[in-house]
Amino acid sequence: MNKHTGVFPALLTPFTAEGRINDKELERLIAYNIKKGVAGFYVNGSTQEAFLLREEERRHIYRLVKEICGDRVTLYAHIGCVSTEEAISYGHLATELGYDAVSAVAPFYYKFSVGEIKQHYRMIAKAVELPLILYNIPAFSGVSLTFDDFAELLEDDKMIGVKYTSADHFMLQRLCAAFPHKCFFNGYDETFAAGLIMGVGGGIGSTYNFMAEKFVDMQAKFKQGDIAGVQAVQDVVNRIIAALCRVGVMQGEKALLDMLGFDFGPCRAPFAPLSKEAMQYLADTVLPLL
Numbered sequence: 001m002n003k004h005t006g007v008f009p010a011l012l013t014p015f016t017a018e019g020r021i022n023d024k025e026l027e028r029l030i031a032y033n034i035k036k037g038v039a040g041f042y043v044n045g046s047t048q049e050a051f052l053l054r055e056e057e058r059r060h061i062y063r064l065v066k067e068i069c070g071d072r073v074t075l076y077a078h079i080g081c082v083s084t085e086e087a088i089s090y091g092h093l094a095t096e097l098g099y100d101a102v103s104a105v106a107p108f109y110y111k112f113s114v115g116e117i118k119q120h121y122r123m124i125a126k127a128v129e130l131p132l133i134l135y136n137i138p139a140f141s142g143v144s145l146t147f148d149d150f151a152e153l154l155e156d157d158k159m160i161g162v163k164y165t166s167a168d169h170f171m172l173q174r175l176c177a178a179f180p181h182k183c184f185f186n187g188y189d190e191t192f193a194a195g196l197i198m199g200v201g202g203g204i205g206s207t208y209n210f211m212a213e214k215f216v217d218m219q220a221k222f223k224q225g226d227i228a229g230v231q232a233v234q235d236v237v238n239r240i241i242a243a244l245c246r247v248g249v250m251q252g253e254k255a256l257l258d259m260l261g262f263d264f265g266p267c268r269a270p271f272a273p274l275s276k277e278a279m280q281y282l283a284d285t286v287l288p289l290l
Contacts, residue, residue, distance in 0.1 A: 003074045003100065004161065004183035005201035006039025007215045009208035010047040012253060013061065015265035021057055025263050027068050029209065036212045039202065040074030041065060042103070042163075044090075046140065047206040047250070050078060052268040059093060066097040076204075080105035080135060084120050091128030103133040103163055106143035114149060125158035132158055137165040137187065147171050154179050163187050163204050164195070173198040189215075190241045193234040196222045206249065207241060210256050211290060236289055243285045247278040255282055260290070
C-alpha cells in the first residue's frame with residue numbers, strides 16, 4: 001500500500017476564454033505539483049467540476065492526465081456517477097489507460113437505500129479490474145454510511161480504502177484501526193492534521209493544487225514527531241481556507257492559481273465569477289501566506 005500514501009491534489013480544470021479545457025495549463029499545474037513532491041493526482045473529482053463536464057470532456061481529461069504523468073506518480077480516476085453503468089464505463093477506460101485505482105462517490109440525488117448504494121459499489125468492484133477507493137462525502141452526497149456499512153464493504157479485497165471527507169473523526173479512527181491494511185485519505189483540507197492523528201496515510205484535497213507543499217510538510221513533520229510544527233502549518237492553511245470560504249472555494253482556488261501565474265479561467269455556470277472586491281481580498285489576505 002506504499003503507493004497509496006501521501007499528498008494527492010484533486011485536480012482543478014482550467015478553461016480557455018471559449019470555455020474549452022485548457023490542456024496546456026493542466027499540464028503546467030501537474031508539473032508544478034510534481035516538483036512539490038506530491039504522490040499523485042485524483043482525476044475528475046468534484047474539484048475538477050466533473051459533474052459540469054460533458055462525457056467526452058471527462059474522458060479527454062482521463063487520457064490527458066495519464067499522457068502527461070505516465071508512470072511518474074500514482075493516479076486515481078474518480079468515476080463517480082449516479083448511474084452504475086456509466087461509472088463502470090469510466091472505470092473500464094481508466095483500466096485501459098493504466099490508472100492505479102478508481103474511486104467513486106456514492107450515487108446521489110435519488111436517495112438510494114444503503115443496500116442499493118452497497119450494491120452499486122459491489123457492481124463497480126466486480127466489473128472494473130482496478131482496485132476501488134470509496135469516496136465518503138456526506139455533506140455533499142447526502143449519503144451517510146455507518147462504521148458497519150464501511151466495514152462490510154471493506155471486507156471486499158477489491159475495495160482498498162476510503163477518501164474520507166467528513167468531520168466524524170471518531171469513525172475515521174475506528175476504520176483506520178480496524179483496517180490497518182487498507183488506505184485512508186483525509187478529505188477536508190482544514191482537518192489534515194486531525195486526519196494524521198486518526199491514522200490516515202495521506203490526503204486528497206483541492207487546495208493542494210496551489211499549496212501542496214504545506215501538506216507535504218505537515219506529513220513530514222508528523223512522521224518526525226513534530227506535532228507543534230504540524231499545528232503551525234495547519235493554522236496557516238486554515239487561515240487561507242477561511243478566506244476561500246468567504247469568497248467561494250472553487251472560484252477562489254482558480255483565482256489564486258491565476259495570481260500565481262496560471263491561466264485557469266472561471267468555473268462553469270452555475271458558479272458565479274468572483275467580483276473585483278473578492279479578488280482583491282484574496283490577493284491581500286492569501287498571497288502573503290503562500
